Amino acid sequence: MIHRRHLLALLGSAASLTLSLAPGMAQQALDLSAAQATRPRAEPDEAAIKAIGKDAKFVKDGVFTVASASVRLPFAAFAEDNRTKIGVEIDFASLVADALGRRLEIVNVAWADWPLGVVSGKYDAVLSNVTVTEERKEKFDFSTYRQDLLGFYVKASNPIEIREPKDVAGLKVIVGSGTNQEQILLRWNEQNVKAGLKPVEPLYFDDDVVLYIALESGRADAYLGPNPTLGFQSTQGKTRLAGNFSGGWPLTAEIAVTTRKGAGLAEAITAALNGQIKNGNYGKVLARWNLASEAVPESRTNPPGLPRK
Template sequence: MIQRRTILSLSLGALAAASLAISFAKAQAPFDLGPEQPGRIRAEKDLAAIAALPQGFKFVEPGVLTVAISPGGPPLGTYATDAKTVVGADPDFAQLIADSLGLRLNLVPIAWADWPLGLVSGKYDAVISNVGVTEQRKEKFDFSTYRQGLHGFFVKADSKVTQIREPKDAAGLSFSVGGGTNQERILVEWSKQNVAAGLKPLELQLYDDEAGRLVALRSGRVDVIVQPHAQLVFISARDKDIKRIGTLSAGWPLKSDVAVTTRKGSGLVDALTVATNDLIRNGKYLQALARWGLEEEALERSETNPPGLPKY
């Protein structure tokens, strides 16, 4: 049987305060969060991608690629130090796509829950905001993949745990994880597989927020923290007291890729896939990911409407 302990949110005030104190005590963020973004990677016009646009295709605003993004946090997308400009890996990729199509970029910050209706109603040309491909979403939207969807396994910098690649590597270890998340679902299944193989189960400590999960790791109450990979990359680079020991597909045991999302049948998807594959070939794509420490999430090639996660 899996060992599970749920930590109530009422106890997290002190934990959050402790985590913030650690953060402020560290050096400044390792990534450029200023609004000017002088290091942003730019691309030339991609004639093949432009040719892949349907004849007479109409953008929301002529000459502009209007992209919706939810600034959920660094390094994928967050507000810059001016509290209004959105910066991060997803805005950088949006800029590359706009450049490739010979368009100016207009980023529209939105709440995550608003993107489906806004896209269907024609408020934006595309959504570039860590949207995963699912079979259910494919019924209403088209997808051009541009990044792997990964969870990360991270430990304290001085931990003796060096690698987690498969269930047996996790046997007997304790994990801080968000309750009700996809990560919890996967680790529960891993624990069942280990027990069936005669190995030790996993111990899961469930927390309502990231602050609690990090304090559990830093205080030694758990061996490993598990949550979306990009978030932990940023924390690791900023605080320098945790390190990555493995990654996990967000759709385990299936692949789960992140994609530029467009209206079903709008005609934009093929041009986006061509542009992305050309950016992969010319190296601009990897340069943009490396700027935010996300090389691990790079795709070898972009696909149009690949198999998505099934309906559960």
């Protein structure tokens, strides 16, 4: 399975991994065990519990059922037992479940399957790096918890810097099909072509192993994707950050817990997250996965999303 190969490639035979942080910050050992003894936990938050809509229905009594479509750390991946999901998304799901006084149940799903699953009531929510968009707001409610940052990563020895659209002219750029970052890259390319610059060549891969071989061999010039996952991979020293920016470029974008529209859960989840921001657990989770740069000052329910395409 691709996601297991990706994780094993990162881990080797080690039982833990040390992340390389920004200059001046101490390195932090990453807990990859199934037990997750270092995961921050929360007490029930009465204000958040009272915010649950009177007509709200959970999938199971006493349980917060969350779909997880992520297969890469630091978002979510399998622990050393190859069965238990761990990652920053799982940590946040755990905090919300704790605050709502419920037991967390994670359901592994394919990315394409979570929208119907949430709408149909198969899952209470999805935490899987979902960006707030105006189109998605037609069917879903959102409770924000991270900034959406994208990054261009290149081979460690490649000196290029990517700060604006003209910097990708003529490059071969790996990008995920159907993603926000693909749309941004295509808009940049359209702008460049109109300006008489060389077109970018998007490259698409289904296999992470083949993807990184292409990047490290020079068959691809850069990889554009979610900054957290690419930054996590770069701790091996084979790739480096060449530039990053908002996932909603030129607008600000946010990542959110996603629930069915009108389900009566969003306000409670927002309250739960804000409680964790105030008590410090929120910051501990981000620091644990080297994502402090993506912190938001507060969780918001259904903020302005990225505009329709």
